[in-house]
Amino acid sequence: MGDIVSKSEFVLNPVTAPEYRCDPITGIWSIIAPERAKRLAIESENRSRCPFCAGNESLTLPEVFAFRAEKSIANDSNWRVRVIDNLYPAVRLSSTEVCYQPNDCPDHVRTFGGGCPAQGFHEVIIEGPEHERSFVKLSKNLFREVILSWKQRLLFYHEKKEIGYVQIFKNHGPEAGASLEHSHSQLIALSDPPGFIAEEIRSGKDYYQQHDRCTWCDWLKKELDLGIRIVAQNHSCVAISANAARWPFETWILPRTHFSHLEFTSEEIFEDFIALTQNVLLGLHHALLDPPYNLVLHSGPMRCKNLPSFHWHLEILPRLTQPGGFEWATGRHINPVPPEQAAKFLHRVISGE
Ligand SMILES: [Zn+2]
Ligand SMILES: [Zn+2]
Ligand SMILES: [Zn+2]
Structure with missing residues (x-):
């Protein structure tokens, strides 16, 4: 049969565990994760008994990390923040197999399917x-x-050799992909940075090789000089309306001084980041009447602590418009709100001017 996967293999072994699949034309990868479909049915059954509320710990997998009351024990109900493995994972580590990255997949997966x-x-x-x-x-x-x-979870994954990148994100509101309403964020740890973040890392590296400087540091300096897209700022962090915002009111928060990883940022910057993020999200909440949004944390890849060509940042992506045919067809967004106006409006709300 050579490298080509036989038709009977798919029929005999239907997909159950998450799988990487590659588009042979564009080389773009997807994850096929049939278990994720089950969550919709189970969540609707549990609407009256939320698995994330304290007291319902038995409805989730055991915790892997928590901030909890002194003398309480793991998985009891005396916690404040609780981190658990997802019951319906999009990716999963199997103990019997090496950790693949898409580029390690056999050629036939890339060219012929499977x-x-x-x-x-x-x-x-x-x-x-x-x-x-x-x-x-x-x-x-x-x-x-x-x-x-x-x-803490980012630091934890720095110790895991098989993990090369950790994506932390949040979906707020059904329009942004949230299927459970109890406030939560998610983390997916992978062998390597995928897609968009890989692009950012690559283009940061190209710029650094040409200019010997970080592209985000240069960009931030220009934006601060110009001032028209600054949403809010404090001592060590700045929130900016992205110049080429894909979404109305898209806002990026980043530290003024260069750090590639949130988890290795100084204490002062970390605390300023928390304060500014809560302020900006509150501003958005009031200005846009609790809009659906995604939060995307782009922190540097694992296996290194300091990358001069990458600058960590949080992307706040309100979902006031839905991607339409043009966006799906081309990957290019049409944004009806000029970022300068968005910045001015948010700045006014946040500063109370
Ligand atoms: Zn709940
Ligand atoms: Zn920088
Ligand atoms: Zn980014």
């Missing part, structure tokens, strides 16, 4: 024991502990 195991870890960060659906309404301390738990 798949190889999509390996990694998929965790949920439950943002508080109460059934609060809004991240911005958490107390300052709880909000801080959520971001602190992101940092």
Whole structure:
């Protein structure tokens, strides 16, 4: 049969575990994860008994990390932030197989179809024991502990040799992909940075090789000089309306000084980042009446602590418009709100001017 996968292999072995699949024309990878379909049915059954509320710990997998009351024990109900493995993972680490990255997949997977195991870890960060659906309404301390738990999990994965990149993200509102309303964020740990973040890392490296400087540091300096797209700022962090924003009110938060990894940032920057993020999200919440949004944390890849060509940042992506045919066809977004106007409006709301 050579390298070509036989038709009977798919019929005899239907996909159950998450798999990487490659488009042979574009080389773009997808993850096929049939288990994810089950979550919709189970979540609707459990609407009255939320698996993320304190007291319902038995409905989830055991915790892997938590901020909890002194003298409480793992998986009891006295926690403030709780991190668990996702019951319906998009990727999964199998103990019997090496951790594949898509580029290691056999050639036939790339050219003729079939798949190889999509390996990694998929965790949920439950943002508080109460059934609060809004991240911005958490107390300052709880909000801080959520971001602190992101940092702790990033540090944890630096110790895992098979993991090369950790994506932390949040979906707020059904339009942004949230299927459970109890406030939570997620983490997917993979063998290597995929797609968009790989592009950012690559283009940062190209710029650094040409100019011997970080592209984000240069960009930030220009934006601060210009001033028209600054949404808010504090001592060590800045929130900016992205110049080529894909989405209305898309806002990026980044530290003023160069750090490639959130988890290795100085204490002062870390605390300023938390304060500014909560402020900006509150501003968005009030200005746009609790819009659906995604949060995307782009921190540097694992296996290194300091990359001069990459600058960590948080992307806040409100979902006031849906991608249409043109966006799907081309990958290019049409944004009806000029970023300068978005910045001016948000700045006014946040500063109370
Ligand atoms: Zn709940
Ligand atoms: Zn930089
Ligand atoms: Zn980014």
